[in-house]
Structures are given as C-alpha cells and as structure tokens.
Amino acid sequence: MNVAFAIDKYPPFIGxxxxxxxxxxxxxxxxxxxxxxxxxxxxxxxxxPAISLKRLGTSRQDSxxxxxxxxxxxxxxxxxxxxxxxxxxxxxxxxxxGALLGAKLRGRATLVKVCSVGPAGDIAKIRRQPFGRxxxxxxxxxxxxxxxxxxxxxxxxxxxxxxxxxxxIPNAVAPSVPGPPTLASKLSARAELGLPDRATVLFVGRLSxxxxxxxxxxxxxxxxxxxxxxxxxxxxxxxxxxxxxxxxKSAHADRVHVVGARVDVDRFYRAAEVLVVPxxxxxxxxxxxxxxxxxLAVVTTPVGLAGHWIRHGQNGLVVRADDEHDMASAVxxxxxxxxxxxxxxxxxxxxxxxxxxxDSIVQQYVDLYSRLIATAASPEVx
Numbered sequence: 320m321n322v323a324f325a326i327d328k329y330p331p332f333i334g335x336x337x338x339x340x341x342x343x344x345x346x347x348x349x350x351x352x353x354x355x356x357x358x359x360x361x362x363x364x365x366x367x368p369a370i371s372l373k374r375l376g377t378s379r380q381d382s383x384x385x386x387x388x389x390x391x392x393x394x395x396x397x398x399x400x401x402x403x404x405x406x407x408x409x410x411x412x413x414x415x416x417g418a419l420l421g422a423k424l425r426g427r428a429t430l431v432k433v434c435s436v437g438p439a440g441d442i443a444k445i446r447r448q449p450f451g452r453x454x455x456x457x458x459x460x461x462x463x464x465x466x467x468x469x470x471x472x473x474x475x476x477x478x479x480x481x482x483x484x485x486x487x488i489p490n491a492v493a494p495s496v497p498g499p500p501t502l503a504s505k506l507s508a509r510a511e512l513g514l515p516d517r518a519t520v521l522f523v524g525r526l527s528x529x530x531x532x533x534x535x536x537x538x539x540x541x542x543x544x545x546x547x548x549x550x551x552x553x554x555x556x557x558x559x560x561x562x563x564x565x566x567x568k569s570a571h572a573d574r575v576h577v578v579g580a581r582v583d584v585d586r587f588y589r590a591a592e593v594l595v596v597p598x599x600x601x602x603x604x605x606x607x608x609x610x611x612x613x614x615l616a617v618v619t620t621p622v623g624l625a626g627h628w629i630r631h632g633q634n635g636l637v638v639r640a641d642d643e644h645d646m647a648s649a650v651x652x653x654x655x656x657x658x659x660x661x662x663x664x665x666x667x668x669x670x671x672x673x674x675x676x677x678d679s680i681v682q683q684y685v686d687l688y689s690r691l692i693a694t695a696a697s698p699e700v701x
Contacts, residue, residue, distance in 0.1 A: 320688060321402060322347050322354045325392060325418035326409035329358040329372070334525075335605050336434035339467075339490050340409045344370050346491065346681035355403065357395065359388050359414050376414055385413030385448050396421030403427055405688050405695075408462070410434040411441040416454055419462055428695035430687070431458065432465045435602050436474045439529075463691060465684075467603035468624050486687055489624065490603045491680035492612045492671060499668060500589065500614045508590035514576065518548040518654050521591035521615070523584055523606045524598070526556035531597030531620070533558075536565050537643040538597070538650070543571035545647075546654040553587055555580040588613035592660060593653050597646060598622050611635070611671035616663035618649040628674060634666035 326340045340356075348354045348369035356365070359376045375395055376388030392414045396406060398421075406422035408415035408431040419429045433441045445451045445458075459480045466472060467490045475485055497504075509516060520542070524530045532552075539550050552562060552575070559579070566575040581587070588594075594610035594617045601607075601623030608624060610617055617635035619625045629635040636653070638645040653660045673679075 320351055320685075320692065321404045322351065322688065323357060323396075323403040323406045323418070323422075324354065324409055325357045325396075325406060325415045327359050327388065327412035327414050328378070329356060329360045329363040331362060331364065332360055335603075336410050338605065339434075342491055342493060342677070343681070343684065346677055347684065350681055350685060357392060357414065357418055359384075359391075359412075386450060387413075389413035389417035389450070389454075392417030393421040396427075397424055400425035400427050404692050405430060407688075408432065411445040411458065413445075413448065416445065416458055419458065423461055426695060428688070428691040429462050430465060430691060431462045432467075433471055433475065433602070434467075436471055437529075437600050440474070440602075442474065442478050465687070468627055470623060470626050471602055488680060488683045488687070489628075489675050490605055490608060491677045492608050492675045494677040495585075496609075496612045496672070497585075497589065500664065505590060505592070508586055512586060512590055514551065514590055515549055515574075518546070518593075519591040520548050520550050520593045520595055520650055520654075521553070521587055521610070522550070522595055522597075523553045523587065523610070524596075526552075526554050526558040526562055528558065529599050530554075530556075531599055531641075532562050534597040534641060534643050534646065535595060536562065538595070538647040539575070540569070540571070541643070541647040542650050542654075543569075543574055545651045548574065548650075548654050550575045551587060551591065552577045553579075553581050553584060584609070585613070588615060591615055593618060593650055595646065595650055596620060596622075596625070599640060601625075608671055608675045611667035612675065614664040614668040616653050616660045617667060618646060618653065620646075628670060630666075630670075634663055634670050636663075 328337050330341050344354055353369050356372050357375050359378045361378045365372050376391035396418045400422040405428040406418050408419045422429050435441050446455050464485045465488050469487055472485055526532050563577050566577045594615045596607055596619035604623035620640040621637050625637055629637055631637045636649040638649050
C-alpha cells in the first residue's frame with residue numbers, strides 16, 4: 320500500500336490540521352514503511368526518511384493561490400498518480416482538491432478529511448473560491464470523507480454528502496504520553512516552568528474569538544475570587560494583545576501567566592489540575608484529547624469531542640456555551656474537590672488512551688484505506 324497525503328500547509332507551520340497530518344503521516348509511514356506528502360508550504364520539512372515531501376504550487380497569499388495550487392496538484396497526480404494506492408486529502412484546499420481529482424482520473428482510491436466546519440470551515444472556504452461552484456459538487460459526489468467527530472457529519476450531509484460516504488475516525492494523541500500524574504510530578508513540572516505551587520488551571524489554544532478567550536477572562540475574574548489558583552494561558556492569535564492587556568490590568572494579575580505559543584505544551588499539561596475549554600466551535604478538540612490523556616479534569620463547552628466522549632460528571636464537566644458563570648462554577652468546584660477532580664482525571668486518561676491512541680487510530684485508517692483501495696480496483700462492487 321502506497322499512501323500519499325495532500326495538504327496545503329505542513330510543518331513547520333503548525334495548526335490543528337497540520338499537527339494531525341504530520342502525526343498521521345508518521346504513524347502510517349511507521350506501519351507501512353513509507354508515505355508521500357504533497358504540500359504548498361515552501362519551508363516544509365520531513366523529520367523522518369520514511370516521509371518524502373514534494374512541494375507543489377505556491378504558498379504566497381494572493382487571489383490566484385488556490386487555483387494555481389489546484390492546477391499544480393491536478394497535473395502532478397494526473398501524470399504520476401498511478402504510483403499511489405490512495406491519495407488522502409487533508410482539508411478542502413485547492414491543492415488537496417486538485418490532487419484528489421487527478422488521482423481519481425487515474426483510477427486511484429481517494430479520501431478527504433474535513434478539518435474545520437462553519438462559516439470559516441473547509442466547505443465554506445472551498446465554495447467561496449471562484450472555481451468552487453463547479454468543484455464542490457464533483458468532490459462531494461466522488462470522494463469518501465472522514466471526520467474526527469460525529470458533530471461534523473450534519474454539515475456534510477446538509478451540503479449534499481451522502482451519509483454512507485462519511486466515516487468517523489477521531490484524531491490521535493501522540494504516542495509519547497507520560498505515565499499517570501502524581502502530586503510529585505505536578506510539583507516538579509511547576510517548579511521547572513517557574514509556576515507557583517498552587518492549583519493550576521490551564522488554557523491551551525489559538526487566541527481567537529471562536530476559542531472563547533473573552534469567556535475565559537470573564538470566568539477567571541470570578542474563579543480568582545473564590546479559590547486560590549493560578550491561570551496559565553498557552554497560545555497566540557488575533558486576541559493575544561487583548562489577553563495580555565487584561566492579564567496585566569486584572570485585579571488578580573499575580574495569578575495569571577500568559578506564556579504565548581509554546582512547543583513544549585506537554586510540560587504545562589503535567590503542571591496543571593484542570594483544563595478549561597471555552598470554545599464556541601471545535602471540529603474535534605486536540606487540546607481536550609491531549610489533556611485527557613495526561614489525566615487532567617476538563618471543563619468544556621459542548622463542542623467537538625465533548626459532545627460524544629466527555630461523560631459529564633464522570634470524566635469531565637460540560638457547561639453551557641457562552642456562560643462564564645457556569646464555567647466558573649465548574650472550575651471552582653473541581654479546585655475545591657480534589658478527590659473528585661482526580662477521579663475525573665483518571666477516567667479521562669483511561670477513555671482518551673482507549674479512544675484516541677495512536678495504534679488504534681492508525682489501524683482504523685489503514686483498514687479504511689484497504690477498503691477504499693479494494694473498491695477502486697473493483698468499481699462494480701460499489
């Protein structure tokens with residue numbers, strides 16, 4: 320089985336989709352021996368010889384970028400697509416769609432993963448492109464889809480994708496998750512990060528409106544009044560300046576640490592007791608899955624994986640969206656009830672390692688690839 324991925328951006332650019340694409344490429348290459356990645360990211364690099372990269376099109380930001388990338392990927396796969404058993408598009412960019420259609424015309428199996436939903440999501444973005452009016456109907460009728468949580472299925476069906484063409488496979492957590500947390504490990508992690516020795520509430524994510532930093536800030540003002548805890552904010556984005564200004568002016572500024580984007584996020588998971596997720600929308604929620612795997616109790620709005628893998632009152636707490644009072648009350652309760660908090664963390668870790676483990680997720684993909692390749696080779700079975 321020879322697998323090729325097509326993704327517009329690839330590390331060192333890192334977002335949720337890029338992180339998961341890189342992780343899946345590593346897992347597939349480790350299982351199958353090799354895979355190919357097509358990307359427009361000009362400085363993309365592979366950290367293992369088993370993953371070979373080919374840069375197509377352009378990464379420059381202009382009105383013709385997606386069309387140019389579509390043409391480059393379509394031509395590449397139309398000519399050389401016979402080398403691959405399956406082409407896996409990651410998000411509905413021009414590059415991914417061109418690769419999928421070129422491979423399809425060569426009789427190769429194809430698959431596309433939807434990585435974001437809503438007005439700024441994959442489907443909306445591709446349909447806004449000048450060529451999207453004719454391209455989307457071809458993609459939705461001709462390609463199987465994979466989504467990371469059942470919450471995404473409704474948008475695809477509403478946009479004309481048959482339910483039978485959609486497979487749910489959760490995102491994976493990295494295979495390097497450490498052992499269960501202990502008081503000693505948390506104290507050590509906090510000391511290494513220069514954090515005070517008190518209960519630590521963690522936010523990790525992009526600082527942008529859909530991630531709810533405004534809700535986090537309003538909730539924290541109440542949390543800080545009711546319990547002795549530290550808030551650590553890890554991430555960057557369009558709201559970074561606003562969050563930094565708030566942290567400096569807050570009446571509880573000495574208990575707020577805004578550390579920016581970090582590559583060593585695991586260290587913060589090890590230092591924390593509670594992860595807070597104030598998001599207004601999530602396709603899956605990689606941060607939530609990672610925190611669960613590290614044994615953190617999670618307080619989250621009902622988005623992404625929370626609606627399907629968080630069992631309220633057992634492995635986390637699900638609060639009303641855009642309700643800072645509900646969120647604050649849940650965090651305060653967890654800080655004040657350490658036994659229950661630790662029980663939630665143990666259950667969360669068990670569920671995450673069972674549901675999102677690297678071995679389980681890569682096996683689901685390899686099984687799906689095998690079925691799609693078999694169907695492409697015997698179209699009369701479809």
